[in-house]
Amino acid sequence: MAAVAQALETPSSVTSIKSLAESSALNTVPSAYAFNINPNDEADPKDPEFAIPIIDMSLLTSGTPEQRSQIIHDLVKICQEWGFFIAINHGVPESLMKAMIDACHGFFSLPDEEKKEFKSGNDVLEMFKYGTSYNLALDKVLLWRDFFKVRTHPEFYSLYKPATFSEVSMEFGKRTREVALEITKAISESLGLEPNYIYEKMNMDRGLQLLAGNYYPPCPQPEHAIGIPHHTDHGLVTLLIQNEMNGLQVEHKGKWLTVNGPANGFFVNLADQMQILTNGKYKSVMHRATVNNKATRISIAIPHGPSVDTTIAPAPELCEREGKPPKYLAMNYKEYIQLQQSGKNYMKSTFDHILA
Numbered sequence: 536m537a538a539v540a541q542a543l544e545t546p547s548s549v550t551s552i553k554s555l556a557e558s559s560a561l562n563t564v565p566s567a568y569a570f571n572i573n574p575n576d577e578a579d580p581k582d583p584e585f586a587i588p589i590i591d592m593s594l595l596t597s598g599t600p601e602q603r604s605q606i607i608h609d610l611v612k613i614c615q616e617w618g619f620f621i622a623i624n625h626g627v628p629e630s631l632m633k634a635m636i637d638a639c640h641g642f643f644s645l646p647d648e649e650k651k652e653f654k655s656g657n658d659v660l661e662m663f664k665y666g667t668s669y670n671l672a673l674d675k676v677l678l679w680r681d682f683f684k685v686r687t688h689p690e691f692y693s694l695y696k697p698a699t700f701s702e703v704s705m706e707f708g709k710r711t712r713e714v715a716l717e718i719t720k721a722i723s724e725s726l727g728l729e730p731n732y733i734y735e736k737m738n739m740d741r742g743l744q745l746l747a748g749n750y751y752p753p754c755p756q757p758e759h760a761i762g763i764p765h766h767t768d769h770g771l772v773t774l775l776i777q778n779e780m781n782g783l784q785v786e787h788k789g790k791w792l793t794v795n796g797p798a799n800g801f802f803v804n805l806a807d808q809m810q811i812l813t814n815g816k817y818k819s820v821m822h823r824a825t826v827n828n829k830a831t832r833i834s835i836a837i838p839h840g841p842s843v844d845t846t847i848a849p850a851p852e853l854c855e856r857e858g859k860p861p862k863y864l865a866m867n868y869k870e871y872i873q874l875q876q877s878g879k880n881y882m883k884s885t886f887d888h889i890l891a
C-alpha cells in the first residue's frame with residue numbers, strides 16, 4: 536500500500552511501474568496514472584477498410600523487376616493513406632528477434648537498484664537512459680510503462696547488463712538498419728526519386744538509430760491507463776517488435792486500430808522527417824500503446840533518422856513537380872528532437888510548430 540500512496544502524492548519518486556504493478560495492493564489505477572480510453576474510438580479489425588497493409592520485403596530485395604515495381608507502386612498509397620505497414624520476409628532471423636526481446640526482458644527484470652545505474656538526463660542523444668513514464672518532470676499523467684533508450688548508430692552504445700545485451704543488440708541493430716535502409720530506398724523510388732535520394736540527403740551513413748525498449752506490466756484497469764499516449768515519432772522510419780502481447784494502436788480514418796500481425800514481422804511506421812521531406816505527401820502516423828490486464832507486454836521500437844546535424848526541409852524536387860510551396864520550415868534534426876522533448880508538444884505533433 537505504501538508504494539501506491541507514494542505514487543499518488545509524489546509521482547516523481549516512482550522508481551518503476553514494474554515494482555508498483557507488482558505490489559499486491561494494486562487493484563485500481565492510482566490517480567496519477569488516470570487516463571481514459573474511449574472504446575467507441577476503436578476500429579473493428581474485421582472491417583476490410585482496416586486491413587493492415589503488408590509488404591513482402593523479399594520481393595524488393597530478390598523479386599523480379601515487375602514484382603519490385605508492384606511493391607513500390609503499392610507503397611505510394613500505403614505511405615499516403617496509412618503511414619504504416621507490416622514488413623514480412625525481411626531477412627532478420629526470428630531467433631535474433633526473440634533473443635533481443637529476451638535481452639530486454641532480462642534488463643527490466645534486474646532489481647530497480649541495479650537499473651538505476653542507467654538513469655541519466657532527459658536528452659534523447661545520451662548514450663543510454665532508463666526510466667519510467669516519459670519525463671517525470673513534465674508528465675501530466677504518468678504512463679504505465681518503464682523504458683530504456685540506447686543509441687546504436689552512428690556510434691554503437693549498449694547497456695552492460697544483462698551480459699548478452701551488447702552482442703545481441705549489436706547484431707539486431709545492424710540487421711534492422713539494413714531493413715530500414717531497404718525501406719527508405721523503396722520509398723525514394725515510390726516518390727519518383729533516385730533510390731539513394733533519402734539516404735544521401737538525410738546523411739544516413741551517419742543516421743541516428745535508437746533501440747527503445749518498453750515494459751508494460753499488467754494493469755488492473757487497462758481502459759483507465761495508457762502505455763504511451765498518442766504521438767508521432769521524430770525520425771524517418773521506425774521498426775517495432777513485441778513479445779506475444781498486442782497493444783500498439785495506429786490511427787486510421789479517425790479510429791484507433793490495434794495492430795495484430797504475423798509474429799515475425801516488423802511493424803513499420805513513417806515518422807515526422809518523412810512527412811517533412813515529402814512536403815506532407817507521406818504521413819507520419821499517429822500511434823499509441825495501450826495496456827492490458829493479462830500479461831506483461833514488451834515492445835522494442837527502433838527509430839531510424841537522418842544524421843543529427845542534417846537540416847530537413849521539403850524536397851525541392853517534389854515541391855516543384857507537384858507545384859506546391861513548401862509546407863514546413865527547414866529545421867535541424869537535433870533541434871527538432873529537442874523541441875519534441877521539451878514538453879511543449881505533450882501529446883502533439885512537433886511539426887505543427889514548423890508550418891511554413
Ligand code: OGA
Nearest residue numbers: 749782783823824834836
Ligand atoms: C514508441 C512507441 C509503441 C509500442 O516507443 O515510440 O510508439 O507499442 N511504442 O510500444
Ligand code: NI
Nearest residue numbers: 767768822836
Ligand atoms: Ni512511437
